[in-house]
Each structure stands twice: as structure tokens, then as C-alpha cells.
Amino acid sequence: MKKHGKPALGVPRRTILKGSLMTASLAGVGAFYGPWHHNRAFAQGKKPIKLGLTNDSSGQFGNSGQDEHRAIRMVIDEWNAKGGVLGRKIEWVTADTESSPAAGTRVAERFITREDCPILIGALHSGVANAITQVANKYGTIFLNTNSSAPSEAGENCSRIKFVWDGNGTNFSKAAVANAVKTIGKNWLLLTNDYVWGHSTAAATKALIEANGGKIIDNLLVPQNTRDFTSYLLKIQQIKPQVIGTAIAGDDNKALREQITQLKLDRPGGPAWINNQQDWPDVWGSPQSLFGVFGTSWYHKLNLPGVPEFVKKWQDANKDGPIPVPGNVSYNGYMATQELFRAIERAGSTNNIAIIKALEGHKMSAKDRMQHFDAYIDPDTHQVQQTIYLARKNEKPVDNTDHFEILSWTEPKDVMDDAAPTKCKLVPHDKVPSVDA
């Protein structure tokens, strides 16, 4: 007869329990924390390549997220029509990242682990972009940050697997600030969205203002999803700055613009407004409240070869869309996806490291990108260095889509984010988990 608590093998039950607990704990910890170096090989051969489209379809950046989504699908359709990439069709799945980092993490994890997506495309909200990067890093999944323009995306939050396609807050500030300090005034007030893009853009703007002899009187932080800006506008009226530098994005920016216009604070005699970047879907939602000087990376009426053809192609593909012409957001989505497919073809492989190497340092002609100057993918930060445009409201539009008057275009070398390479530490290629699509 066996004694209670002492099994047949002669090991005490308490010891077995302890061991089981420790094993379970280790297994649990293991499952939770690692292994970090995942090597994934999805079914290859002629099976389709499946892309995960991580677009903010609702929330603060809902309009822009839907706009870039349309452009990304347009490229996919074009490539599928000519036989796909490396002879493989392209499939896609999408889910709303809700302009929320938590949703971004959830969607990225699902796309990589459940949907077996080797590549993720799409980002507006910089917090979401950073959240997706964290997940993609873990698995070595390539992530194209199409439209999130926080300087930190190609700075402290850069990654070997991430490529940043939009101009960032520093690029736009460099294009505008020095001239504004000299010609308008030295006393600046910053109005900053209280999240990563706002903070990093405001920090870059502040450094440029001070470097050019200007002074920051105040920096008003605006919580995300603020709809009533009255207290900020009252404060601005009391402080009386010469120039206001805004870093307010998405729907918040639209609400702010409408309230400023309603109060007539955009008129001569009031402060000058330098609005870091205006995304086309936000402009389209409220064109009557466009004012000040602002940046953009592309405009559908640029007098450059290929632009009218691209606009026509975009319109044919998006007949039922809410916006009749492409803007900077869909342009970035289109260019990023197209360059990805080209990189896969150049690499002759769907291995992530091969694709990353094909993208790093890649030069893109001005003609191909329908911009004024050649662009390239910075191998040290993975940001596309490109032409930066400054614009203001067009008082003489040629049609009902002609809202911008382009004031200047600046070469990439003149608006480079000089601090980014020192902040960005890319891991060596061999430290990135390999993924074969």
C-alpha cells in the first residue's frame, strides 16, 4: 500500500508540486517574454503575399486613415493586375487601429501571429505607429509607417524593420521657422497636442526658434480629442504673441481651425500662424477655415510631369470616395507601398532582411515621385528624405479642389532632421528575427 503524499516513483508529492509550479511558471514566463528571436517562414512558393493594413479608420485620424487605405489598395490592385510581386498575388487584411495605441498593438499582434502577415503598412497617429513598431520588432515584421510624422519615429523610436515615409515635424519646422522669426517676429507661442507627435514636433520647433534668436513665451498643451479651444484662444488673445506655432493634428486641428476662423483670429492684425503640417483629408473636411503658413509633402496641382496622370488614375480608382483628389496622405500611402513592391522585386526575395537591405539607402528620382527634388531612404534612420513644401490658402483657386498656394519647395538636405541619426540606434541586420513571406 502506497503512503499518501508519496507517489510510486518515490518522489515526495510536495516536491512534484513545487517542480510543476516552477515548470509552469517558467513555461508561462517563456511564453510571455520570448523567445525574442522568432524565425518565421510562412508558406512560400506561389502562395499570395499577405499584407496587414494597419490604418486608423476611426478616431482622431479616421479620415486620413481611410484615405491612405484607399491609396494602398490602389497600388495592390495595380500590381495584382500585372501579375503580382515576384509572380505572387498580393492579398491584404485590414482592421481599424482606432487612432489608439492599444488598438494598434492588438491589431499588429493579430495580423502577425494569427493572419501570418509578414509586412504591415499604415500609420497616422504616432502613438499607434510606435505601438505597432514594438510588436513588429519582436517578430521581425517589416512595418511601413506611411504618414505618422513625429520626429521620434525616425529618432529614438526608429527601428531596423520600420520605414518612415512622411516628412516629419522637424523637416516642416526647418522649412518655415527661420524665415518666420526673421520676417514676422521673435515672440512665439506654441500650441501643442499632448502626445508624442505634438511633443517631439514642439521640441524641434522650439530648438529652431531659439537657434534663430526667437523666444517661446508659452507652450500650451492641448489634450487629444479637445473640441472646444475657447480657453486656449482667450489665453492667446491675452498673451498677444507675434507668431503661433501649432502642432495640432487630425480632427483636433480641424476643430481648432474652425474656431479660430469663427473668431477672426486669422485676420491681418492678429498673430501669424505657422501650422506645422496640414493633412489633405483634414483640409478637405473644412477648406473654408484654412489659414496661416503650413507644410505638406505633396499637392495634387504641383506643376510637375506625372501629377495629372496620377490624379486621374487615383480618381478612376476612387470614384465613390469622399475626397475627389489625392492629397499628401494618400500620396505617401501609394509611394510607400509601391516602393515596397519594387524592393521585393529588386531583392528577388520575400525575406525580410533582403527587403530591408533593398530599401535602405534606395534613391528615388524626383520624376518618379512627382516632387521637385530627388529623394532617398536614409540608411541611418529609415526616413524618406524628400522635398518639403510650404503653402498657404489659395485666394485664386482654379477649381473647387485648389485650396493650396504653394509658396516654396525645399531640398531634402536643407530640412534634414540633424538630431535624428544620433537618437536612432538601429540594431544590426543579423539581430533582426528573419521572416520569409
Next chain:
Amino acid sequence: MFDLLPHLLNGLVLGLLLALIALGFMLIIGLMEQINLAHGSLFALGAYFALMLTGPKPPLPPDAAAFWLQIPLGWRYALALVIAPCLAGIVGIAVEVCMRRTYGKDPLYGLLLTFGVALVLEELIRLTWGTRDHVLPVPSGMSGAFIFQDLIWSTYRFYAAGMAAIVIGLVWLLIEKTPYGAMIKAGAHDSEMVRALGVNLSKLRLGVFVLGTMLAAFAGIIVAPIWGIRPHMGVDAVVPAFLIIVLGGVGSFWGAVIASLLVGLAVGVSGAYASEWSLLSMYLLLVAIVSFRARGLFGKKSMLEV
């Protein structure tokens, strides 16, 4: 002191708007003891119905639409202020009919039901009007700026605050000075006795719920030109409404109004002097008051505590 005055005034205006938003919520929670989490979606629905009536594409046959659009915006807006809450009221009837099975049971049932209704309504809004933002057109006389000394103010905010004050006064008159108000209050206090006195309690509850819904929709129309119209605007309304009711005390009319003004002042003043604290300030106010008065400023024991 002059620096502070505009912010105090801004806080008061914001407080009146918050009171308007919370009014329908207060009626239903206070008199029916039901937490209506669909309040925000009904608020949004009011704004969307008004947009449908004042916007450039009314959902009418081409001839009727052309006739409707010939009516000056001021009249269309005035009609929207009446018609949109009525349309929302019809939705309110459907919601109340669904809620009947939860009366007299654990308040959690009503809460879960209205949470589900809120999700359904928000998705219906997305399907019907899309996910993009809209701007509610208002007559030109109400928009624009109002200049006082060195300061420029939005004319519409004065109009909105005035409308909020009028509606608050009307609801107070209804509850305190009419026999219907007496019946409503009695029904909330002792429904069995009210029924024994021959009052049709089902109709009474339906009436209160529809009134609460119409108030939510009306608030949606008034606030829409300031906040903009978007599918999840209801969430922006239901959170402060809930907070105000807890702060003021469940079932207290003046508690809700005073709490709204306090929240408005906290948000308005902190927005000017410590902007990063502006949204947080209302929650800090709640924590501060509920720490000392668990039932809020003027709250009494409620069935919800059981």
C-alpha cells in the same frame, strides 16, 4: 483680475452647456433610477438629424429637397431644433420598450441594455452618415465673433449658453411646478402607491424616457457647432454627463446644474492656466468631492445603491 474674468465667464458658459448635456441623463437616472448609457448616442443622433435637415443633402425626393433648400437656413435651423429631437424621441420610444423588462430588477440589467443600445446606435450612425466629421450649418447671425475691449469671443457660445439656461428653466418648471412633475417624482419615489392612485406608470415612464431622449438630442444640436459632428461624439457627452450626475448627487436637479457649473469652471480656468490639466481637472474635482460626500453634493439614498 481682468485676466481671470474671461476664463471665469468661459467656464460658466461651458458649465451651462454641460448642464444641458446632463439634463436628460439626470431626468432618467433621477426619476426612473435607470442609468441610460445610450444617452451619448441619442445626443449624437440629435446632431445628425439636425445635420440632415439643415445640410445641403436632405433625404427627400428631388423636388421636395429643392423646395426645402429654398427655405432660408435660419428657418431650417429653427425647424431642426424641433423636428430632430422629435425624431430622436421616436428612437427613445423603441429603447424604452426594450427597457421595460429591466424595471424593478438589478440596475445592472438596464445598464447593460443601454450600453448595447449605445453601441448599436453608434454603428448605425457610421453606416448611415459615414465616419467622417461634419459641420452643422448655423445661421450667419449666430456665428462670427463678439468683441469686448481687447477680447474676441464666439457669438455662438452666448447663444448656446442662453438656450441651455432657457431649457434648464423649463425643465425645472415642469418638474417642480406642474402636476406632471409631481407624478413623475412620486412615481420614482413610490411606484406602487402611484399605480394604486390610478396613474398609468408605464405611460409615465415612457414619457420621462422620451423627454430625456429629446433633451439629449436637443443638447446634441446646440453643442454640435462647437464640437463638430462625428460618430463617437456621444462618448464625449456621456462621460461628463455621468460624472456630473455623480458629482451633483443622483436625482438632484440643482445638484446636476451646480455640478455642471463647477466642472465648467474647473475645465475653463485650468485650460487657461495649466492647459495639460484641463480635462483631468473634472475628474480631480469628482475625487475631491466624492471623498467627502459619497453621494455627491446633494445626493440622497437611491435604489441604485441596493
